[in-house]
Amino acid sequence: MQKGLRGEILYKTLESIFLKQNYKLPKKIYTIIFDYTKGGRVLFSIISCYMLFSSIILPIIKCYNSKKEKNKYFHEPTSSIQYFYKVLNSPPLIEELKSIAIKEFSVENVLFWENYQILQKMVYRYQIEFKKAERIGNPRLVSQYDFEGYYQQQLQTFSVSSMDEYSYDPNMPVPRELMTYYISFYHTFIDSLGPASVNISGSTIKQIYGEMCSYPTIGMFDNAKNEIVEMMYSSIFPILLRQNRKQMNNITIRY
Known part of the structure; x- marks a missing residue:
């Protein structure tokens, strides 16, 4: 079954997170989360977008703001x-x-x-x-x-x-x-x-x-x-x- 391995991985990951918080949820809940996120692809896409934003887009924004700030007082x-x-x-x-x-x-x-x-x-x-x-x-x-x-x-x-x-x-x-x-x-x-x-x-x-x-x-x-x-x-x-x-x-x- 295709989602068997990925579902088990997601289950183990979520289980470890909840165990740290002293939570214990039925395995069915993890299966529902797996299905809801389309086999984890949605979560993977969100993480990828965040990494792209933090490593490329955010530094560009900081650089732009720095130049804008410097130009604001350029003649001083x-x-x-x-x-x-x-x-x-x-x-x-x-x-x-x-x-x-x-x-x-x-x-x-x-x-x-x-x-x-x-x-x-x-x-x-x-x-x-x-x-x-x-x-x-x-x-x-x-x-x-x-x-x-x-x-x-x-x-x-x-x-x-x-x-x-x-x-x-x-x-x-x-x-x-x-x-x-x-x-x-x-x-x-x-x-x-x-x-x-x-x-x-x-x-x-x-x-x-x-x-x-x-x-x-x-x-x-x-x-x-x-x-x-x-x-x-x-x-x-x-x-x-x-x-x-x-x-x-x-x-x-x-x-």
Whole structure:
């Protein structure tokens, strides 16, 4: 009998659901439900439509609403990409962005930004210590500095700061003392199997991988950073504007 197997499956499924609720219904009831849903095809169609809506249509609607929200305030100074960079350099607003990103399932982008800034601080610290060692007359002394301690300090007392404070040559090779942190960053955010892998273009991934395997430079993640900032600007920043517009107009953001 064609409906025998499917009916039994439906029976077992519904029975397990009701048993969890301490209900016990006659098997005839499950048979009636099976017949009413045309052998489970109606239920399957409903589930398929829901999956289609939640995985494709709903993200499109969210994207449309975000763009609409951004365009609504397009001519206001607080909606510019330049202002967004100032938001990214404001610790209270970064926390607001992170909360929004968690709800939007894109928190890896904010984490990427925070850890990218820590890398920049590591480079800046290296430059300071290297210049000190040069003045002493022994550049090798830079390797004696506790970079791991400095790194842990940045993680525990994280504070964002403007990138304008740090100037560096992006083509400078990654110092041996900092290579571990660059490799860790790669495996966390760039590697597709990383715990916080970000959604960046294939060409950028290829560029980073090529540098990692041949000649890693301190600026090899810069293109990825630009893409991540653009994504956050287009997706979660409009939500921040909508939720905190009055507060943001009154907040003095450090230039």
